[in-house]
Amino acid sequence: MERKRSDRIADDLEGLIFDGTFADGDRLDEVQLASRFSVSRTPVREALQRLAQSGLVEQIPRRGVFVRQPGPVELIEMFEVMAELEAVSARLAASRISDKALANLHAANERCKLAVEAQDTDGYYRENEQFHAILYRQSGNGFLEQECLRLQRRLQPFRRVQLRVRGRMKQSMSEHEAIVAAVQAGDGDKAAEAIRQHVSVQGEKFHHLMASLKPAAE
Amino acid sequence: MERKRSDRIADDLEGLIFDGTFADGDRLDEVQLASRFSVSRTPVREALQRLAQSGLVEQIPRRGVFVRQPGPVELIEMFEVMAELEAVSARLAASRISDKALANLHAANERCKLAVEAQDTDGYYRENEQFHAILYRQSGNGFLEQECLRLQRRLQPFRRVQLRVRGRMKQSMSEHEAIVAAVQAGDGDKAAEAIRQHVSVQGEKFHHLMASLKPAAE
DNA sequence: ATTTTCATTCTTGTATACAAAAATGCTTGA
């Protein structure tokens, strides 16, 4: 169910920012975008305001809206918060998860494993997202679930980059195993710590993330 | 610096929802609001969309926007997340806080104490907010700080209700003492646990919160 | 030559006009 034009435009713009068509600092001209999408300025403005609220662009009054990619510091901060939110999710899920959901978690993890073996980065990304989504859901806290999904979505392009690092997928998988084991054992603290490690940006991951911010020459 | 009319309207509407002028389920009519604020529909619509994104109203396509107050379950969920976010803040702050900020924390706490002694609920609320804001800031994570402030703002009207419970201010103060002590000692885990207790809705607090949702028939 | 001022142009913010979808209520048929 497509809501309205302004929603489609917001999604499209999000994609265009993620894929680099619009880079950090670029000004998003309302009339240009309007003609690009063959609509009037009205739905474009509504879309831009949505993006502004989600933090993807900055809106300076009477000046215009500008793409605002997070810098290194903000990115680390966001990952830190993501890690903590996921840790809370996992801790709660460890005590609240249902048997059926636990089976689903196993299944999702298996699909991750298959994707790793098939060297299917996109597939792994998709299944990994599912894996995490199950934990959010099983936290039993719908609001927490939504917050996790929101932040996950915002960090999406950077997570993808992380996965392309050689060997990362395999390491990620072994971390998954630890998480599943802790959740199955009902050990909330252990599950929280395991997923915190899984998500947080440290050591090698940190350097790779930083490197990805300034596209390497050639 | 007042940004634009739509911003002022969004703030005003937020207030009108908080103070009960618009109750849960009420439909917010664009043209009525436009005439009420003596503007056209355009800024009203922009304001409504902002409120929709922040979750205060629900926007049903082609139907209108309706006030959407959180129910008991969602409220508990939000407080749970708030408690966890504050716990993270406090844990980080315990290791990252500066001497100067620690002094400010003490000072803010003293002002809380004065407000309690003066039976000044509004004053206590204000100073308490300051107290918490210092911890958010001293987490050293600007993104976390923003998220905390956002959720704090959303829970604002319900927190106020909580404070009106007899004896709550005094109890709240003693919890503050524990938090300050733990932060000063640099004990992150203890600080986290103390603030979690302080914020989370349990026992008596739970019942009072539930009671506040359905205004007691005298 | 450089800077300041002022007019012009462009862009955003707001108002209004129009289109389309949904709600409303009437009529008509059983």
Add this chain to the structure above:
DNA sequence: TCAAGCATTTTTGTATACAAGAATGAAAAT
């Protein structure tokens, strides 16, 4: 009497028109 169908009216979503603030650039003064 009640329900179904259709016309009318309301209301949202989009387009366009207008207003006001900001950027731009040229002319004038030092």
